[in-house]
Amino acid sequence: MSFEFAARLVDRRLDVQFSVPDGETVALLGENGAGKSTVLAIAAGHLVPDTGQVSLDGRVLLRVGGGNRVDLPPHDREIALLSQDPLLFPHLSVRDNVAFGPRSRGRSRRASLTEADRWLDEVGAVEFSARKPSALSGGEAQRVAVARAMAADPRLLLLDEPMAAVDVSVAPVLRQALRRVLAGRTAVLVTHDPLDALLLADRVVVLDHGQVVEEGPTREVLARPRSAFAADLAGLNLLNGTWSGEHLRLADGTTVTGLVTGPSPESGGQAVATFRPGSVAVYRDAPAGSPRNSFTTRITALDPLGDLIRVRSKHLSAHITTQAAADLDLVPGIEVSFSVKATEVSVYRL
Amino acid sequence: MSISRRFGALSFLAVAAIAAALLAGCGSSTKAPTAKPVTLTVFAASSLTGTFTDLGKKFEATHPGVTVSFDFGGSSDLVAQIQQGAPADVFASADESNMAKLASDHLQGETPRDFASNTLEIVTPPNNPAHISSFADLGHPGINLVICAPEVPCGAAAKKVAAAADVTLKPVSEEQSVKDVLAKVTSGDAMAGLVYATDVKAAGAAVHGVVFPQASSAVNTYPIVTITGSKNGALAREFMTLVLGATGQTVLAHAGFARP
Amino acid sequence: MTHQRAAAIPRWIYLPAALGATFVLLPLIAISTKVDWPHFAALISSDSSRAALVLSLKTSGASTALCVLLGVPMATVLARTSFPGQGLLRSLVLLPLVLPPVVGGLALLYTFGRNGLLGHTLAVLGIRIAFSTIAVIMAQTFVALPFLVLSLEGALRTGGQRYEVVAASLGAKPTTVFRRITLPLVMPGLLAGAVLSFARALGEFGATITFAGSLQGVTRTLPLEIYLQREGDPDAAVALALVLVVVAVLIIAIARPERAGR
Numbered sequence: 019m020s021f022e023f024a025a026r027l028v029d030r031r032l033d034v035q036f037s038v039p040d041g042e043t044v045a046l047l048g049e050n051g052a053g054k055s056t057v058l059a060i061a062a063g064h065l066v067p068d069t070g071q072v073s074l075d076g077r078v079l080l081r082v083g084g085g086n087r088v089d090l091p092p093h094d095r096e097i098a099l100l101s102q103d104p105l106l107f108p109h110l111s112v113r114d115n116v117a118f119g120p121r122s123r124g125r126s127r128r129a130s131l132t133e134a135d136r137w138l139d140e141v142g143a144v145e146f147s148a149r150k151p152s153a154l155s156g157g158e159a160q161r162v163a164v165a166r167a168m169a170a171d172p173r174l175l176l177l178d179e180p181m182a183a184v185d186v187s188v189a190p191v192l193r194q195a196l197r198r199v200l201a202g203r204t205a206v207l208v209t210h211d212p213l214d215a216l217l218l219a220d221r222v223v224v225l226d227h228g229q230v231v232e233e234g235p236t237r238e239v240l241a242r243p244r245s246a247f248a249a250d251l252a253g254l255n256l257l258n259g260t261w262s263g264e265h266l267r268l269a270d271g272t273t274v275t276g277l278v279t280g281p282s283p284e285s286g287g288q289a290v291a292t293f294r295p296g297s298v299a300v301y302r303d304a305p306a307g308s309p310r311n312s313f314t315t316r317i318t319a320l321d322p323l324g325d326l327i328r329v330r331s332k333h334l335s336a337h338i339t340t341q342a343a344a345d346l347d348l349v350p351g352i353e354v355s356f357s358v359k360a361t362e363v364s365v366y367r368l
Numbered sequence: 369m370s371i372s373r374r375f376g377a378l379s380f381l382a383v384a385a386i387a388a389a390l391l392a393g394c395g396s397s398t399k400a401p402t403a404k405p406v407t408l409t410v411f412a413a414s415s416l417t418g419t420f421t422d423l424g425k426k427f428e429a430t431h432p433g434v435t436v437s438f439d440f441g442g443s444s445d446l447v448a449q450i451q452q453g454a455p456a457d458v459f460a461s462a463d464e465s466n467m468a469k470l471a472s473d474h475l476q477g478e479t480p481r482d483f484a485s486n487t488l489e490i491v492t493p494p495n496n497p498a499h500i501s502s503f504a505d506l507g508h509p510g511i512n513l514v515i516c517a518p519e520v521p522c523g524a525a526a527k528k529v530a531a532a533a534d535v536t537l538k539p540v541s542e543e544q545s546v547k548d549v550l551a552k553v554t555s556g557d558a559m560a561g562l563v564y565a566t567d568v569k570a571a572g573a574a575v576h577g578v579v580f581p582q583a584s585s586a587v588n589t590y591p592i593v594t595i596t597g598s599k600n601g602a603l604a605r606e607f608m609t610l611v612l613g614a615t616g617q618t619v620l621a622h623a624g625f626a627r628p
Numbered sequence: 629m630t631h632q633r634a635a636a637i638p639r640w641i642y643l644p645a646a647l648g649a650t651f652v653l654l655p656l657i658a659i660s661t662k663v664d665w666p667h668f669a670a671l672i673s674s675d676s677s678r679a680a681l682v683l684s685l686k687t688s689g690a691s692t693a694l695c696v697l698l699g700v701p702m703a704t705v706l707a708r709t710s711f712p713g714q715g716l717l718r719s720l721v722l723l724p725l726v727l728p729p730v731v732g733g734l735a736l737l738y739t740f741g742r743n744g745l746l747g748h749t750l751a752v753l754g755i756r757i758a759f760s761t762i763a764v765i766m767a768q769t770f771v772a773l774p775f776l777v778l779s780l781e782g783a784l785r786t787g788g789q790r791y792e793v794v795a796a797s798l799g800a801k802p803t804t805v806f807r808r809i810t811l812p813l814v815m816p817g818l819l820a821g822a823v824l825s826f827a828r829a830l831g832e833f834g835a836t837i838t839f840a841g842s843l844q845g846v847t848r849t850l851p852l853e854i855y856l857q858r859e860g861d862p863d864a865a866v867a868l869a870l871v872l873v874v875v876a877v878l879i880i881a882i883a884r885p886e887r888a889g890r
Contacts, residue, residue: 062797092796093805099797105790109812118808122800170798444859512759517842519860540759541841542848544856552841556743557758 021174021204025060025070025080032056032067032228038174038221040075043205045219045236047212047248053228054208058176061206062099063092074173093122098172102182104163106151112162113138113147119170130169137165141195157188161195168199175205181214190280193217212240212254213292217366224248241333254292255334255358258368261289266365274311276363283367290366297362298336300329302346304355311363313356317348331356407435408603409455411446413462413590415486415546415566419623420460420611426619427610434603442545443467443521450475450595457604460592460611462486463521467591477594477601482628483611484590484620488525489565490578491553498559503580506560507535514549514558517542522549525586526562532585550575564588569624589628656873663870664863671867679845680853681871687761687849688829691768695825698769699776700818704806706777707784725774732770733838740766741839763840764847768829775828776821783817784810827876 021038032053038044046054059065069083081088116134138144141161222239224232232248241256259266261283266274274291283289315331327343329336417440424436443466461467498511516523543549552558568577594604740757795805833851840847857865
């Protein structure tokens with residue numbers, strides 16, 4: 019069982035098809051106007067496409083054009099929506115906000131409150147229980163919104179840029195809360211931040227101008243984007259390894275030093291290091307005695323990228339100026355050294 | 369209505385005053401026209417609207433250059449306005465008690481003269497659905513009787529007549545004025561009402577009237593008087609004479625008024 | 629509450645504002661100077677005065693309740709749906725706001741009167757509306773309803789539908805959303821509308837006297853009593869007018885919209 023989505027909307031030039039396997043989270047990645055929000059609106063039942071079919075766990079939620087027309091109202095779709103604005107009901111306490119879903123589905127008041135307490139605990143928001151939403155910070159409110167969406171026990175969770183309106187300093191806490199609740203859940207996450215996709219999604223669907231341009235397992239798409247568009251958008255250097263307690267040890271024995279973001283990985287546990295291609299410097303010879311991370315690698319391709327050149331190797335890419343590329347006399351096939359400061363590298367627990 | 373009329377009169381006076389001042393300033397060579405326009409202001413009870421408008425026209429016809437301006441309203445309202453200094457030359461009241469209020473303020477130019485009287489009459493919708501034929505029938509339940517409130521003259525009269533006839537009236541509504549009573553009867557919501565004979569006559573085919581002998585126990589007398597300080601004292605007295613004379617009495621009788 | 633400086637308004641604007649305030653307040657002061665204070669208590673506690681005050685409060689309360697029952701659904705339909713002719717319907721619904729109340733009374737008479745549109749049907753059912761307290765409540769509701777619809781529709785539009793959308797996504801059926809989200813969120817607007825309706829009902833005169841008649845304890849509300857007493861006992865009329873003013877001011881002060889706000 020899973021979520022199947024197919025819809026065409028001519029006047030928004032949207033033609034999208036994708037599916038979410040049961041218990042997985044799919045990230046819809048794309049720039050503003052790519053059609054991500056339209057997809058969510060159709061799935062949630064706020065917009066009817068010209069043609070399309072949407073089904074969840076074998077139940078048809080929407081069918082337009084072809085077959086009997088079906089258009090279930092939003093409250094009957096078992097799809098919860100979490101947007102960037104927490105939209106907690108201002109007249110209800112935090113606890114009653116979270117209890118709203120189960121209460122609306124006919125559970126008793128007592129059972130609904132128990133369910134609310136469980137989910138507030140899950141997102142680390144028990145202490146706010148009695149407060150009114152107006153007394154919460156943006157990040158706290160969003161965590162409560164997550165708990166509220168989960169307490170409704172939806173078959174599918176739609177997350178529309180849930181981190182966009184949250185302060186950078188509290189984003190990691192919220193991201194962790196989402197990671198916990200999304201485990202084993204069927205969910206669609208709309209984002210333009212590849213990092214959110216990396217940490218929260220199993221699969222990625224990349225949208226551009228209303229079309230799916232690429233899809234696949236998250237790390238594969240982010241690390242080795244096949245389309246130039248996905249590369250521009252995602253284009254993140256990702257390195258998997260085990261955490262030694264101080265640095266990340268890759269399979270080939272190379273060590274990577276970086277800043278741990280979010281909860282610290284366990285020693286010997288899986289972790290991932292990420293850095294942006296723009297922060298990579300390229301040398302013909304490895305600089306000696308530098309505090310930088312350095313990776314010796316062979317150039318596979320050189321792509322123009324506006325004023326920059328993207329230097330690609332098997333696993334990594336670097337963006338450098340055309341002038342620097344000419345000075346270094348770079349051509350595919352030669353061996354170079356990619357160097358990146360430890361402060362530019364983020365390490366995440368997996 | 370009455371406000372705009374009065375305002376009209378006031379603004380006319382103001383314009384006339386300004387014009388006169390301008391003419392005087394221009395020099396003495398220009399002579400004013402021989403028949404100077406005069407406005408006679410008459411305050412009269414609203415039940416006199418039809419008859420007095422008629423008489424006003426007749427008066428203007430025999431008095432060239434004279435305009436008769438009327439202010440029709442409830443007698444108590446008119447008295448209050450005169451007491452506040454409204455520029456009335458003549459006042460015709462629908463009852464004696466309101467006329468008496470002017471005497472205590474020394475506003476009567478002379479002794480008032482009674483010029484007409486009016487008595488109550490039963491009024492029903494044209495088909496008389498409740499088959500009312502006597503005053504006693506008004507005591508029957510379920511006829512939706514509407515009368516005036518005892519606070520207003522027509523209600524006081526109704527109370528007096530009921531006492532004289534020894535009939536207990538159970539009205540469903542006690543209205544502010546005879547006009548309101550009449551409206552409830554013509555709309556068909558009330559099957560009987562008590563109004564003045566003149567109102568029945570004025571309503572014509574819209575209603576059916578039932579005369580009853582006990583009405584004589586409450587005769588409403590209409591007095592008329594000139595107002596102290598009137599600038600048109602002579603004309604005001606002439607108007608009073610017209611109302612009291614043969615012409616006036618014919619017009620009033622035609623409208624259903626009885627002699628005083 | 630806040631010490632923030634509000635955006636400056638032109639100084640000259642205080643003059644016409646003060647003029648307007650004087651225009652409204654001066655007549656109220658004038659009426660209180662006309663009151664026969666030594667006899668005030670006796671004047672307002674006569675049987676007829678008390679009956680009129682009690683009737684006024686009862687009927688205004690009932691018509692406000694009726695306004696809420698009918699006006700909340702009307703405002704919701706106007707604010708949350710769109711259909712052809714909606715603009716026209718809104719104008720018609722708000723018509724009593726601009727109609728002279730007497731015209732409203734006539735319209736009601738031609739609808740519910742004995743010879744009115746529904747008169748025969750009502751007579752068959754044994755229902756008599758004219759000259760009853762029901763007629764007073766109907767007349768008051770007719771003139772007061774637009775006040776509630778107008779302020780509530782404004783509140784609904786300003787509030788938007790974002791919370792309703794979220795509530796539906798949590799599985800709440802439309803009725804649940806309406807009861808638990810929509811209504812509580814527009815409560816300040818609803819309260820303001822109800823207060824306005826009550827005040828309008830309390831002052832209602834023209835439609836009542838035209839449609840309901842005037843009988844002590846049954847249909848003669850405070851404004852009708854004042855109008856009647858003006859004829860026979862002007863002192864009582866002035867005293868009662870002051871009572872009406874005080875009651876109206878109290879109601880608006882107690883339930884004024886800012887207080888009802890979150």
